[in-house]
Amino acid sequence: MTVRLRYAPSPTGHLHIGGARTALFNYLYARHCGGAFILRIEDTDIDRHVDAAAEEFAQNLRWLGIEWDEGVFQGGPHAPYSCMERLPIYARYVQELKDKGLAYECFCTEDELAEAANAQVQAGEMPHYSGRCRHLSESERDAFRAQGRTPTIRLRVPDAHTVTFTDLVRGPLSFDSRSTGGDYRIVKSNGIPVYNFAVVVDDHLMEITHVIRGEEHISNTPRQLYVYEAFGWEAPRFGHVSLILGENGKKLSKRDESIVQFIEQYKELGYLPQAIFNFLALLGWSPEGEQELLGHDELIQQFDLNRLSKSGAYFDAAKLSWMNAQYLRAHDLDDLAGLAKPYLMRCVETAPWTKADSWQRELVALYQDQLTCLSELPEAARAFLSVDVEWSSEARACLRTETGALVAGQFTEMLRQLSDPITPDSARELLKSLGQKTGTKGKDLYFPVRAIATGELHGKDLNRTLALLGHSLLYARAQAALAFVSESE
RNA sequence: GGCCCCAUGGUCAAGCGGUUAAGACACCUCCCUUUCACGGAGGGAACAGGGGUUCGAAUCCCCUUGGGGUCACCA
Numbered sequence: 001m002t003v004r005l006r007y008a009p010s011p012t013g014h015l016h017i018g019g020a021r022t023a024l025f026n027y028l029y030a031r032h033c034g035g036a037f038i039l040r041i042e043d044t045d046i047d048r049h050v051d052a053a054a055e056e057f058a059q060n061l062r063w064l065g066i067e068w069d070e071g072v073f074q075g076g077p078h079a080p081y082s083c084m085e086r087l088p089i090y091a092r093y094v095q096e097l098k099d100k101g102l103a104y105e106c107f108c109t110e111d112e113l114a115e116a117a118n119a120q121v122q123a124g125e126m127p128h129y130s131g132r133c134r135h136l137s138e139s140e141r142d143a144f145r146a147q148g149r150t151p152t153i154r155l156r157v158p159d160a161h162t163v164t165f166t167d168l169v170r171g172p173l174s175f176d177s178r179s180t181g182g183d184y185r186i187v188k189s190n191g192i193p194v195y196n197f198a199v200v201v202d203d204h205l206m207e208i209t210h211v212i213r214g215e216e217h218i219s220n221t222p223r224q225l226y227v228y229e230a231f232g233w234e235a236p237r238f239g240h241v242s243l244i245l246g247e248n249g250k251k252l253s254k255r256d257e258s259i260v261q262f263i264e265q266y267k268e269l270g271y272l273p274q275a276i277f278n279f280l281a282l283l284g285w286s287p288e289g290e291q292e293l294l295g296h297d298e299l300i301q302q303f304d305l306n307r308l309s310k311s312g313a314y315f316d317a318a319k320l321s322w323m324n325a326q327y328l329r330a331h332d333l334d335d336l337a338g339l340a341k342p343y344l345m346r347c348v349e350t351a352p353w354t355k356a357d358s359w360q361r362e363l364v365a366l367y368q369d370q371l372t373c374l375s376e377l378p379e380a381a382r383a384f385l386s387v388d389v390e391w392s393s394e395a396r397a398c399l400r401t402e403t404g405a406l407v408a409g410q411f412t413e414m415l416r417q418l419s420d421p422i423t424p425d426s427a428r429e430l431l432k433s434l435g436q437k438t439g440t441k442g443k444d445l446y447f448p449v450r451a452i453a454t455g456e457l458h459g460k461d462l463n464r465t466l467a468l469l470g471h472s473l474l475y476a477r478a479q480a481a482l483a484f485v486s487e488s489e
Numbered sequence: 490g491g492c493c494c495c496a497u498g499g500u501c502a503a504g505c506g507g508u509u510a511a512g513a514c515a516c517c518u519c520c521c522u523u524u525c526a527c528g529g530a531g532g533g534a535a536c537a538g539g540g541g542u543u544c545g546a547a548u549c550c551c552c553u554u555g556g557g558g559u560c561a562c563c564a
Contacts, residue, residue, distance in 0.1 A: 188562035
């Protein structure tokens with residue numbers, strides 16, 4: 001039997017890290033087994049439906065490197081792949097259940113239900129449906145209809161019935177129907193089935209063999225199992241993965257702003273999809289060896305269900321940053337320069353020279369080993385991205401010292417006489433003779449030069465920095481530096 | 490509150506009856522370097538508590554405590 005897994009999000013917002021991780025685990029296992037991965041959209045909630053959401057999911061999933069064999073925007077033998085296109089299918093199965101006497105119309109109002117639930121809570125019981133509409137006669141139903149009440153449909157859940165399943169990550173789990181809420185609604189009053197019913201029909205029809213999902217679905221499982229039982233279908237294997245926790249130790253809420261949690265945002269921040277792919281795989285799963293930097297194919301090869309973690313995991317943004325930095329450093333420079341281009345082009349107003357691809361490439365090369373994500377580049381390299389620099393107080397102090405002023409003056413003079421463009425090699429020669437002329441070396445020599453060039457005392461390799469800055473910009477800065485030093489004295 | 494899940498350093502985690510209790514991130518120290526960063530070498534830091542079972546328990550069982558999930562015409 002071929003293994004078939006799916007990711008079935010609800011199109012109500014953006015793809016977030018929890019969802020991406022669920023998709024990833026399902027994808028990884030499907031690929032590991034040589035099976036199929038399906039993308040299905042559970043859009044039964046028409047009120048919360050967001051139009052562009054499904055498309056955005058698809059784009060972000062692809063960006064991450066997750067491809068699906070069947071599903072929305074792709075097609076396949078079990079099309080259609082979104083609930084709202086499958087309504088007639090559900091209707092058939094609901095009818096089957098009604099015919100078998102396993103589902104019935106319920107005319108209770110929300111108020112009536114709430115009242116009953118309150119009373120049960122008061123009595124210390126689990127709120128459960130009383131079964132009031134279980135045995136309505138045809139005439140009673142007509143009477144309700146005459147009052148203008150539109151029914152919902154409930155599944156008859158056996159009393160005192162225990163369902164058991166072996167969770168792929170947690171082992172045997174069992175639930176008593178007395179604690180799962182009783183007969184529950186499978187069709188809303190608008191005629192659209194409820195998630196817990198639609199997924200079962202879909203998973204069955206699409207021959208899903210394994211369902212890996214978040215721990216918050218554990219309590220949904222018995223309800224879904226009732227549906228499988230009602231139809232006499234074999235249920236897939238379920239695996240409930242631990243939750244990703246926010247800073248407060250609770251399940252990551254989409255409204256939680258303490259961490260960046262949407263894939264779209266990481267994309268904008270200049271994270272590499274490979275790094276996120278790798279990081280997400282390690283959140284709730286661990287490989288056998290000690291290697292943590294694992295690529296797409298390695299992950300597929302190594303992924304297995306036995307090593308999923310049972311306890312929740314805090315999202316460690318610092319580790320993601322570290323991992324992204326690792327991927328950044330290993331990334332092909334030309335490709336990286338292309339990825340960095342959008343960030344650099346934002347600075348083109350203040351620094352027209354950024355337009356040159358070769359210049360960008362050198363700049364990216366200079367900072368490649370320092371960045372955590374690409375969006376940091378403009379700030380890290382700010383001395384390169386505008387004509388004027390902010391002189392740090394350290395830099396000012398340095399230029400006001402006796403040797404600082406001496407070196408600055410000589411350097412400016414050398415710049416004035418210089419006509420050739422500066423290269424890293426010529427910069428080295430230049431500094432060498434500057435040292436000889438001023439009788440300085442080490443920090444006495446390099447700090448003032450760097451201060452003039454960048455406004456800072458610290459930075460990347462000085463020779464390359466000078467070359468990349470270029471002669472005219474350097475000379476302008478040298479003059480500006482000299483001006484403020486003399487005027488403040 | 491009912492039902493359910495979980496519990497190893499600050500964080501992610503290995504471990505599945507016998508280990509000096511891995512490794513990674515973060516932190517600290519040192520080295521490298523004109524500086525910053527990178528890199529390299531070190532360091533501090535954990536089995537929630539209490540009972541059992543066993544020759545032996547981080548590993549198995551029970552209780553307590555703590556944390557979490559879920560109780561929708563949301564998924």
